[in-house]
Amino acid sequence: MTDEINPLPQTTAAPPGGGVAWPGHSHWGADALERALRAAGPRLRQPLVVTDPLVWRAVGPTVQAALGAVPGLSWQVYDGVVPNPTLAQVREALHTARHLGCGSLIAVGGGSAIDVAKVVLAGLAGGLEVEELQAPRGLAWLAAPATPQDALLLAVPTTSGTGSESSSAALIQGDDGRKHLYRSLRTRPAIVALQPSLTLGLPPRPTAHGGFDAVLHALGSWVNTDPSPVGKALALHALRICLPALPAVLSQPDSLQARADMQMGAYLAGVAIGLNKVDAVHGLCTPLEARMHLTHAEVLAPVFSVVARHTVQTHARPYADAARALGMANTGDALRDALALIEAVEALAGLGGIATRFADLRLSAHEAGELATQALQSASTPLNPRPLAHEDIRSLYLQMAHPGVSP
Numbered sequence: 001m002t003d004e005i006n007p008l009p010q011t012t013a014a015p016p017g018g019g020v021a022w023p024g025h026s027h028w029g030a031d032a033l034e035r036a037l038r039a040a041g042p043r044l045r046q047p048l049v050v051t052d053p054l055v056w057r058a059v060g061p062t063v064q065a066a067l068g069a070v071p072g073l074s075w076q077v078y079d080g081v082v083p084n085p086t087l088a089q090v091r092e093a094l095h096t097a098r099h100l101g102c103g104s105l106i107a108v109g110g111g112s113a114i115d116v117a118k119v120v121l122a123g124l125a126g127g128l129e130v131e132e133l134q135a136p137r138g139l140a141w142l143a144a145p146a147t148p149q150d151a152l153l154l155a156v157p158t159t160s161g162t163g164s165e166s167s168s169a170a171l172i173q174g175d176d177g178r179k180h181l182y183r184s185l186r187t188r189p190a191i192v193a194l195q196p197s198l199t200l201g202l203p204p205r206p207t208a209h210g211g212f213d214a215v216l217h218a219l220g221s222w223v224n225t226d227p228s229p230v231g232k233a234l235a236l237h238a239l240r241i242c243l244p245a246l247p248a249v250l251s252q253p254d255s256l257q258a259r260a261d262m263q264m265g266a267y268l269a270g271v272a273i274g275l276n277k278v279d280a281v282h283g284l285c286t287p288l289e290a291r292m293h294l295t296h297a298e299v300l301a302p303v304f305s306v307v308a309r310h311t312v313q314t315h316a317r318p319y320a321d322a323a324r325a326l327g328m329a330n331t332g333d334a335l336r337d338a339l340a341l342i343e344a345v346e347a348l349a350g351l352g353g354i355a356t357r358f359a360d361l362r363l364s365a366h367e368a369g370e371l372a373t374q375a376l377q378s379a380s381t382p383l384n385p386r387p388l389a390h391e392d393i394r395s396l397y398l399q400m401a402h403p404g405v406s407p
């Protein structure tokens with residue numbers, strides 16, 4: 001018997017390759033902010049806190065106390081972020097940071113504050129004007145890997161849902177009124193503080209809507225065709241946390257355990273979508289959001305109901321696998337198990353007061369076709385377990401507008 005290693009055999013087909021760009025360091029728990037600030041060390045140089053006025057009124061004293069405990073630290077505050085932020089806030093915050101000589105950023109708030117801070121970081125660290133971020137020089141900076149010399153972005157989420165604290169995307173409304181997606185691993189927060197107490201003041205509606213968004217991030221990342229095993233593991237675990245956490249946080253909004261679970265579930269789902277993206281539910285949601293005065297979750301729920309039920313007719317397996325792994329159903333019939341999971345997600349929407357049918361969506365066949373064209377531009381739509389051609393998507397939109405009509 002010999003311990004010699006055999007010569008490497010010639011293989012005919014290699015399995016698909018991949019890689020993981022791990023997210024930044026995260027700290028969770030009662031003193032997460034304090035530990036995150038300590039971990040930032042000298043990179044926390046004259047930080048600019050990017051936040052919105054309502055959030056700052058609620059959590060500002062806690063954050064200021066933590067900042068005040070860092071020896072020798074001075075900081076500035078920009079509290080001009082608004083929901084659905086525009087480039088105007090990015091320019092204002094970037095100007096403030098430069099004018100005051102800030103060398104790092106702390107985003108305090110929900111997806112809006114963190115998204116603004118991400119784009120400000122690109123301007124600050126890249127020495128770029130906002131307009132340049134869509135031009136070759138800016139795009140090259142955004143596409144390059146992060147370096148230790150880049151300015152630090154520390155995210156302190158006060159909502160649980162968007163996953164912006166752990167994702168590489170920032171959604172900002174441009175000067176043309178359209179929403180632009182800035183995607184860059186370089187602007188993903190290098191440090192995240194998940195302190196559940198900072199989400200205690202979140203009112204019931206954003207709590208429900210954010211939680212439902214997180215559930216669909218986790219589910220979309222799990223069922224889609226992206227093969228990243230790391231993303232899949234995180235997506236399934238995020239689902240395992242989010243499904244019970246959402247009803248818990250709605251029934252016990254003062255429970256720190258429920259808030260902590262929802263926060264961690266949303267964070268993990270954000271990491272998963274950063275690795276795997278989502279599915280056609282989000283892909284078909286974005287074009288509709290631009291024409292409806294509804295929140296993200298209010299568009300997601302009816303789109304989910306139609307798209308997921310269409311998908312499982314031929315591709316029930318990933319949904320059924322999740323239902324079985326989570327102990328929700330195991331009848332031996334993939335479609336039945338998949339439908340049990342879909343019904344559970346629809347029930348969660350109902351629990352959060354989110355309708356699963358559009359009350360007033362009127363679409364002509366032509367308009368549905370235009371929406372389908374836009375939906376196909378999403379990087380997530382082609383990853384849907386059941387492939388969707390333009391004609392399929394057009395039919396699904398019409399079904400959303402006219403429930404009961406078969407696609």
Ligand SMILES: [Fe+2]
Nearest residue numbers: 213217282296
């Ligand atoms: Fe979402």
